[in-house]
Amino acid sequence: xxxxxxxxxxxxxxxxxxxxxxxxxxxxxxxxxxxxxxxxxxxxxxxxxxxxxxxxxxxxxxxxxxxxxxxxxxxxxxxxxxxxxxxxxxxxxxxxxxxxxxxxxxxxxxxxxxxxxxxxxxxxxxxxxxxxxxxxxxxxxxxxxxxxxxxxxxxxxxxxx
Numbered sequence: 001x002x003x004x005x006x007x008x009x010x011x012x013x014x015x016x017x018x019x020x021x022x023x024x025x026x027x028x029x030x031x032x033x034x035x036x037x038x039x040x041x042x043x044x045x046x047x048x049x050x051x052x053x054x055x056x057x058x059x060x061x062x063x064x065x066x067x068x069x070x071x072x073x074x075x076x077x078x079x080x081x082x083x084x085x086x087x088x089x090x091x092x093x094x095x096x097x098x099x100x101x102x103x104x105x106x107x108x109x110x111x112x113x114x115x116x117x118x119x120x121x122x123x124x125x126x127x128x129x130x131x132x133x134x135x136x137x138x139x140x141x142x143x144x145x146x147x148x149x150x151x152x153x154x155x156x157x158x159x160x161x
Contacts, residue, residue, distance in 0.1 A: 024150030027115050034144050034155075035061050037121040041134055048135055049128025056137035062158070065143025068095040069154040072110075076154075077147035082112045092156060102161040107133040109155040120153045133157055 039058035046053050072086055072095055079087040086095065092108040109130045114120035124130035133139070139157035146153055 022113075024115070027146065027150030029144065029146035029153075030117055031061065031066070031144065033117045034121065035059065035142065037117065038134055038142060041121070041125055046125070046131070046135065048131030051128070051132070053132065053135035054137070056135060057140075059140060059142040059157070062101070062141040062143045064099040064101045065096060065141060065156040065158055066145055067143070068092070068099045068101070069143050069156045070145035071095060073145045073147035073152045073154040076110075076112075076152040077149045082110065082152070084108055084110060096156060096158060101158060103158045104161050105136075105138040105157075105159040107136060107139060107157040109133050109153075109157075111153040112151060114153060124155070
């Protein structure tokens with residue numbers, strides 16, 4: 001009886017482990033859609049948490065910021081962590097400077113798990129800190145990326161010097 005019970009438990013744990021593994025291979029990023037949704041959000045006065053944010057000018061896409069975002073997204077995927085600090089202890093400032101971006105203001109949003117651009121932007125807008133980054137009128141440029149496994153999103157905001 002004990003052997004049968006142990007076998008059932010092991011089998012059940014194995015099945016649960018497989019069921020909990022989520023496939024993100026179908027998740028894609030559309031950079032134009034990302035910029036469009038962010039700029040639409042910036043056109044409307046809104047509350048980020050309890051703080052009122054006025055409408056602000058649209059952002060421009062920046063390839064250097066997108067490259068820094070891509071490297072951080074892939075770092076999180078490759079090293080299985082979720083943080084603004086990279087596996088090499090890098091910060092967003094260090095990552096954009098590594099891309100030769102000279103900045104006056106910088107910010108970063110990260111997310112894990114959303115399955116579409118729309119879903120990740122909506123999630124960021126519902127989070128006070130992330131929403132504040134999106135609505136920050138000091139930022140004039142943005143780059144964003146999705147990790148190669150489709151699980152991690154990174155959005156980098158900045159203003160060039």
